[in-house]
Amino acid sequence: MFRVMFILMFFTSSLFISCAKNTKVNYLNETKEQRDQRMQWWRDARFGMFIHWGIYSVPAGEYNGQRDEGIGEWIRAHLNIPGDEYEKFAKDFNPVKFNAEEWVKLAKNAGMKYIVITSKHHDGFALWDSKVSDFDVVDSTPYGKDLLAPLSRECKKQGLKFCVYHSILDWHHPAQWVDPEEAHRPEGYGSNKMKEGKKQEYVTYLKAQLAELVTNYDPAVLWFDGEWVDWWTEEDGKDLYNYVRSLKPDIIINNRVGKGRDGMAGLSKSSEYAGDFGTPEQEIPDTGIPGMDWESCMTMNDTWGFKYFDENWKSTKTLLENLVDIASKGGNYLLNVGPTSEGLIPQASIERLQQIGEWMAVNGESVYATQASPFEKPEWGRYTKKGNKLYVHVFKSPKNNIITIPVSKNTITTAYSLENKDKMLTLNEKGDTVQINIKTNDLPATLVLELVE
Numbered sequence: 001m002f003r004v005m006f007i008l009m010f011f012t013s014s015l016f017i018s019c020a021k022n023t024k025v026n027y028l029n030e031t032k033e034q035r036d037q038r039m040q041w042w043r044d045a046r047f048g049m050f051i052h053w054g055i056y057s058v059p060a061g062e063y064n065g066q067r068d069e070g071i072g073e074w075i076r077a078h079l080n081i082p083g084d085e086y087e088k089f090a091k092d093f094n095p096v097k098f099n100a101e102e103w104v105k106l107a108k109n110a111g112m113k114y115i116v117i118t119s120k121h122h123d124g125f126a127l128w129d130s131k132v133s134d135f136d137v138v139d140s141t142p143y144g145k146d147l148l149a150p151l152s153r154e155c156k157k158q159g160l161k162f163c164v165y166h167s168i169l170d171w172h173h174p175a176q177w178v179d180p181e182e183a184h185r186p187e188g189y190g191s192n193k194m195k196e197g198k199k200q201e202y203v204t205y206l207k208a209q210l211a212e213l214v215t216n217y218d219p220a221v222l223w224f225d226g227e228w229v230d231w232w233t234e235e236d237g238k239d240l241y242n243y244v245r246s247l248k249p250d251i252i253i254n255n256r257v258g259k260g261r262d263g264m265a266g267l268s269k270s271s272e273y274a275g276d277f278g279t280p281e282q283e284i285p286d287t288g289i290p291g292m293d294w295e296s297c298m299t300m301n302d303t304w305g306f307k308y309f310d311e312n313w314k315s316t317k318t319l320l321e322n323l324v325d326i327a328s329k330g331g332n333y334l335l336n337v338g339p340t341s342e343g344l345i346p347q348a349s350i351e352r353l354q355q356i357g358e359w360m361a362v363n364g365e366s367v368y369a370t371q372a373s374p375f376e377k378p379e380w381g382r383y384t385k386k387g388n389k390l391y392v393h394v395f396k397s398p399k400n401n402i403i404t405i406p407v408s409k410n411t412i413t414t415a416y417s418l419e420n421k422d423k424m425l426t427l428n429e430k431g432d433t434v435q436i437n438i439k440t441n442d443l444p445a446t447l448v449l450e451l452v453e
Contacts, residue, residue: 025242025245025246026242027241027242027245027246027249028238028241028242028274035276038250038252038276039252039276039277039293041113041161041220042114042161042220042221042252042277042293042332043293043332043369044113044368044369045113045114045161045332045368046113046323046326046327046332046333046367046368046369046370047110047111047112047113047323047332047333047335047360047367047368048107048112048113048114048115048116048161048163048295048332048333048334048335049107049110049112049114049115049116049334049335049336049337050116050117050165050297050304050334050335050336050337051103051115051116051117051118051336051337051338051339052072052073052118052121052165052304052305052306052336052337052338053117053118053127053147053305053306053338053339054073054093054118054121054123054125054127054305055086055089055090055092055093055123055125055141055341056072056073056074056075056076056089056121056123056305056306057072057093057305057306057338057339057340057341058089058092058093058341059075059089060072060306060307060308060340060341061075061303061306061307061308061309061310062308062309063075063079063081064079066079067309068307070186070303071302071303071304071305072303072304072305072306072307072310072338073118073121073122073123073303073304073305074122074186074189074305075305076123076171076189077122077171077186077188077189077190078186080183080184083171083172086123087135087140087172090125090135090140090141091140091141091142092341093137093141093142093143093341094141094142094143094341094342095143095147095339095340095341095342095343096143096342096343097342097343097344098147098339098342098343098344099343100150100151100153100154101154101158103115103151103154103345104151104154104155104157104158104160105158106345106350106353106354107160107353108158108159108160109353109354109357110353110354110356110357110360111356111357111360111361111364111367112160112335113160113161113368114155114160114161114162114163114220114221115151115155115160115161115162115163116163116164116165116221116223116334117148117151117163117164117165118164118165118166118167119148119164119165119166119209119213120166120167120170120209121165121167121225121305122167122169122170122171122189122225122226123171123172124167124170124171124172124173125137125140125172126209127146127147127148128146128147128148128149128212128213128216128217129146130209130212131208131212132205132208132209132212133205133209135172148164148213148216148217149216149217152217152218152219161220161221162217162218162219162220163219163220163221163222163223164213164217164219164221164222164223165223165224165225166209166210166213166222166223166224166225167224167225167226168206168224168225168226168227168229168232168240168256168257169190169192169225169226169227169228169229170202170206170226171189171192173202173205174195174198175194175195175198175199175201175202175205176192176193176194176195176198176202177192177193177195178192178193179193190228190229191228191229191230192229193231194229194231199231203236206240207240207243210222210240210243210244210247211247214244214247214248214251215247218248219248219251220251220252221251221252221253221254222244222251222252222253222254222257223254223256223279224240224253224254224256224257225256226256227256227257227258227259227261228259232259233259234258234259234260234273234274236258237257237258237259237260237273237274237275238258238274240257240258240274241253241257241258241274241275244257252276252277253274253275253276254275254276254277254278254279254295255267255268255273255274255275255276255277255278255279256275256279257274257275258273258274258275259273260272260273260274260275261275261278261279264280264281264282264283265280265283265285266278266279266280266281266294266296267280267285267289267292267294268292276293277292277293277294277295277332278292278293278294278295279294279295279297280294280295280296280297280331281296281297281298282297282298282299283296283298284296284322284325284326284329284331285329285331287329288328288329288330288331288372288373289329289330289331290330290372294330294331294332295331295332295333295334296322296326296331296332296333296334297334297336298322298333298334298335298336299336299338300313300314300319300335300336300337300348300349300352301313301314301348303338304336304338305338306338306339306340306341306346307338311348313348313352314352316351316352316355316356317444319335319352319356320356320359320444321395323335323356323367324366324367324381324382324384324393324395325377325382327366327367327370327382327384328370328372328373328377328382328383328384328393329372329373330371330372337349337353362418362419362446363418363446365386365391365418366384366386366391366393366418366446366448367384369386370384370385370386370391371384371385371386372384372385373385374390375406378398378403379398380394380395380396380397380398380403381393381394381395381396381403381444382395387453388450388451388452388453389448389449389450389451390405390407390448390449390450390451391418391446391447391448392405392436392446392447392448392449393444393445393446394438394443394444394445394446394447395443395444396443397438397440397443398438401437401438401439401440402435402436402437402438403435403436403438404430404433404434404435405433405434405435405436405449406432406433407432407433407434407449407451408429408432408433408434409427409429409434410452411451411452412427412434412449412450412451412452413450413451413452414449414450415427415436415447415448415449415450416447416448417442417445417446417447417448418446418447418448419442419445419446421448425447434449
């Protein structure tokens with residue numbers, strides 16, 4: 001499965017020598033000003049597309065007549081598929097309908113500013129032509145072409161940031177193994193073991209693949225996962241963080257590079273851990289987190305990788321409310337699509353992204369480059385803020401159709417709706433607050449209060 005070791009060692013040794021000078025820099029010690037400059041585009045973006053794609057889209061949630069009730073990309077673990085049987089899915093992975101231009105256009109029209117695609121998930125299958133492994137889309141599938149290159153080019157052409165996900169955990173690499181007594185449980189795969197004396201061999205392989213990704217595709221973000229295994233340490237994470245940034249100093253790296261995240265909440269336990277932003281998964285923090293960059297990654301249905309029978313789709317209204325809720329707390333929203341093995345994004349995902357795009361075309365300014373709300377969240381909606389503008393997002397009918405905003409009337413210079421900027425809103429003063437009458441048939445609505453600077 002793997003190319004001869006001397007090729008691996010020659011390739012990676014050359015990379016390490018060329019980067020040796022840079023790897024001495026401890027990028028964890030950058031100044032606040034340096035960090036703010038590096039993170040600015042990401043903080044302004046607020047909305048991105050996650051793409052979970054690999055050979056797990058071939059079984060699409062079912063193997064030997066048995067359905068996987070878990071998330072699709074974990075099917076090998078959930079149904080305990082032997083490695084040699086799982087690898088056969090590569091022979092049926094032929095995404096001839098993949099169109100990078102259409103994918104990026106869909107994301108852009110939805111108002112997304114960046115795309116994060118799984119370069120390699122836990123199964124070890126790579127979506128590019130890796131020089132240190134044959135278990136990739138070029139060497140193992142009938143498609144035989146790099147999938148990351150056209151997507152990277154198209155992102156740059158259409159003005160989106162191209163980013164990659166990469167798993168530290170690898171079920172395919174010979175240095176790792178799963179306890180046979182635990183293999184019938186997903187936890188057995190999730191906590192796989194490292195063979196004695198083989199860790200450095202794997203880390204060399206891991207860095208070689210990361211060097212290929214950073215050098216050939218120039219990603220703006222490296223989004224790690226699989227760091228929870230007990231053989232991976234915080235020191236490993238810090239070393240990998242510095243290594244990746246030695247290849248590209250301005251790259252952004254999530255907190256799953258090390259051991260800092262607190263479970264599915266995804267938020268770093270303290271600033272001592274490596275990583276630039278927290279990664280809540282399938283949840284949104286209850287309150288904003290001052291001083292912390294974070295991004296909630298979430299699915300449209302119940303799975304990340306494609307499953308043909310998962311039809312539990314969230315409504316567009318829910319997805320939009322998630323976006324605004326996250327922005328109101330100072331975070332980013334990474335919304336997932338799971339393409340088929342033919343290279344098609346499910347129609348249900350397309351429809352929702354198109355509808356989100358219609359809303360963003362009018363209301364996008366209330367999301368991009370905004371800061372967390374200065375007020376507690378109201379029952380009827382959320383606030384976002386940018387400069388002297390307070391954006392008032394009304395999701396549902398308030399009591400008596402009246403919303404109360406905790407700013408005094410004399411601090412407001414003008415008030416209007418984003419849907420009709422020429423029509424000024426009527427503000428009723430009540431103590432140190434203002435009240436606005438909301439018509440139910442106008443919801444959802446985004447109101448703007450421009451404040452005295």
